[in-house]
Amino acid sequence: MIRAIFYDAGHTLVKPRAEFDEVWDFLAHQLGISIGEEHRGPFPDVAAFFYSRLGEDGLGSYASDRAALAFWTEYYAFALRDIARDLPIERIHSAGGALYDWYNDPEQWQPFPETIAALESGRARGLVQGVVSDWGSELLPILHAHEITRLMDFVVASAVVGSSKPHRDIFLYALGRANVAADETVYVGDSYLADVLGSRSAGLHPILIDRDGTSPPIDVPVVRSLADVVAVVDRMNAGES
Numbered sequence: 671m672i673r674a675i676f677y678d679a680g681h682t683l684v685k686p687r688a689e690f691d692e693v694w695d696f697l698a699h700q701l702g703i704s705i706g707e708e709h710r711g712p713f714p715d716v717a718a719f720f721y722s723r724l725g726e727d728g729l730g731s732y733a734s735d736r737a738a739l740a741f742w743t744e745y746y747a748f749a750l751r752d753i754a755r756d757l758p759i760e761r762i763h764s765a766g767g768a769l770y771d772w773y774n775d776p777e778q779w780q781p782f783p784e785t786i787a788a789l790e791s792g793r794a795r796g797l798v799q800g801v802v803s804d805w806g807s808e809l810l811p812i813l814h815a816h817e818i819t820r821l822m823d824f825v826v827a828s829a830v831v832g833s834s835k836p837h838r839d840i841f842l843y844a845l846g847r848a849n850v851a852a853d854e855t856v857y858v859g860d861s862y863l864a865d866v867l868g869s870r871s872a873g874l875h876p877i878l879i880d881r882d883g884t885s886p887p888i889d890v891p892v893v894r895s896l897a898d899v900v901a902v903v904d905r906m907n908a909g910e911s
């Protein structure tokens with residue numbers, strides 16, 4: 671019997687407000703340079719960068735605020751590698767740090783259109799709901815500002831608890847907070863490695879959210895929207911009875 675739904679935060683419950691052009695403007699301003707149209711493409715794939723860093727960071731990219739800041743600073747330096755080649759690395763890191771702070775402002779995030787209604791339907795089912803996220807300690811005010819915390823029983827941010835996905839410890843910590851068993855809990859996230867493999871290593875039932883419909887067929891339920899999650903839970907519970 672499924673009694674709880676845990677959710678990833680970034681790109682599952684909330685997404686950045688700004689288009690990437692505005693982010694390029696911010697970085698150009700911070701660096702004191704202009705960044706031409708030819709360089710203003712989409713930012714590099716964060717997930718791919720995260721995977722590539724697993725060898726260096728182990729499973730700890732987000733296990734503290736300092737680690738999260740270092741991860742994003744390195745990521746922005748990577749994104750700027752061709753544009754700011756002649757600038758001192760300290761300046762590039764300083765601009766990346768400023769962008770990290772900018773993203774910790776609740777105004778830079780927004781719920782997906784279906785987020786609140788989906789969480790309300792989970793709550794109406796009497797399900798325990800919580801957030802398990804690789805994020806710095808600013809996660810709680812961000813979720814609070816967007817009225818998500820009122821629909822949650824708890825929020826676990828990796829930098830606060832000292833363990834980050836995909837490590838099983840952060841999921842085990844959340845199960846303790848929720849007072850539910852792993853087998854009674856689904857975990858919804860958009861990353862196969864951090865969310866699906868991580869939660870499964872702790873014994874939870876993963877659901878992948880694939881908003882673009884680009885995931886290959888995988889070995890767990892895939893939904894296109896949070897609005898579909900409760901129906902998956904209902905099916906799992908009906909299948910057991």
Ligand SMILES: [Mg+2]
Nearest residue numbers: 678680681860
């Ligand atoms: Mg995510």
